[in-house]
Amino acid sequence: xxxxxxxxxxxxxxxxxxxxxxxxxxxxxxxxxxxxxxxxxxxxxxxxxxxxxxxxxxxxxxxxxxxxxxxxxxxxxxxxxxxxxxxxxxxxxxxxxxxxxxxxxxxxxxxxxxxxxxxxxxxxxxxxxxxxxxxxxxxxxxxxxxxxxxxxxxxxxxxxxxxxxxxxxxxxxxxxxxxxxxxxxxxxxxxxxxxxxxxxxxxxxxxxxxxxxxxxxxxxxxxxxxxxxxxxxxxxxxxxxxxxxxxxxxxx
Numbered sequence: 041x042x043x044x045x046x047x048x049x050x051x052x053x054x055x056x057x058x059x060x061x062x063x064x065x066x067x068x069x070x071x072x073x074x075x076x077x078x079x080x081x082x083x084x085x086x087x088x089x090x091x092x093x094x095x096x097x098x099x100x101x102x103x104x105x106x107x108x109x110x111x112x113x114x115x116x117x118x119x120x121x122x123x124x125x126x127x128x129x130x131x132x133x134x135x136x137x138x139x140x141x142x143x144x145x146x147x148x149x150x151x152x153x154x155x156x157x158x159x160x161x162x163x164x165x166x167x168x169x170x171x172x173x174x175x176x177x178x179x180x181x182x183x184x185x186x187x188x189x190x191x192x193x194x195x196x197x198x199x200x201x202x203x204x205x206x207x208x209x210x211x212x213x214x215x216x217x218x219x220x221x222x223x224x225x226x227x228x229x230x231x232x233x234x235x236x237x238x239x240x241x242x243x244x245x246x247x248x249x250x251x252x253x254x255x256x257x258x259x260x261x262x263x264x265x266x267x268x269x270x271x272x273x274x275x276x277x278x279x280x281x282x283x284x285x286x287x288x289x290x291x292x
């Protein structure tokens with residue numbers, strides 16, 4: 041797509057770079073293109089986009105996708121993510137002192153705005169996959185951003201007895217360790233899965249029984265379709281009629 045439609049490719053790249061700022065500005069009633077006034081950031085993002093797609097022999101992409109280099113960039117990304125979450129919560133708290141949900145929403149989109157705008161980015165590429173909605177199927181960064189913004193909201197409203205600097209440090213270390221480990225081992229398993237598997241059935245019920253019954257219903261329906269019922273047995277008159285026809289044919 042980068043060669044057929046360079047502008048669409050560049051626009052998707054800008055959404056990946058600044059999607060979190062766009063969503064946060066929309067939530068707080070500010071201009072969604074305000075961050076594009078930062079010329080140095082836009083030029084840097086454009087330069088990276090150009091090198092990724094148009095560098096000769098894909099040298100730049102091969103360098104950044106080399107695993108040791110990739111792990112460094114992953115760690116740096118998580119540092120930026122946590123600081124964006126903290127800044128989003130702090131900004132919302134400055135505007136709405138008692139708006140807990142506004143703080144959490146702003147911090148969440150600051151930390152995972154790129155993933156939340158994935159469907160819009162797909163539309164720009166001419167693809168529509170509503171089943172890949174990030175809210176329906178949250179990835180680890182999206183879940184971690186949600187849990188992190190809850191912690192920062194509690195800290196900002198003085199319900200969590202810890203300084204902001206210490207919370208940023210501990211949560212950053214947690215994110216770096218988890219994401220670097222998942223990237224190095226090519227794992228997609230969420231570190232929150234054991235806790236969620238224990239808590240969710242208690243508070244929200246289990247879906248296993250409903251899924252099982254649905255599976256049995258589907259299996260029964262497919263069984264009925266694959267094995268139609270046998271035709272009804274012929275009556276005695278029909279059998280006699282068939283016998284007379286066969287005798288008449290032999291006589292001829």
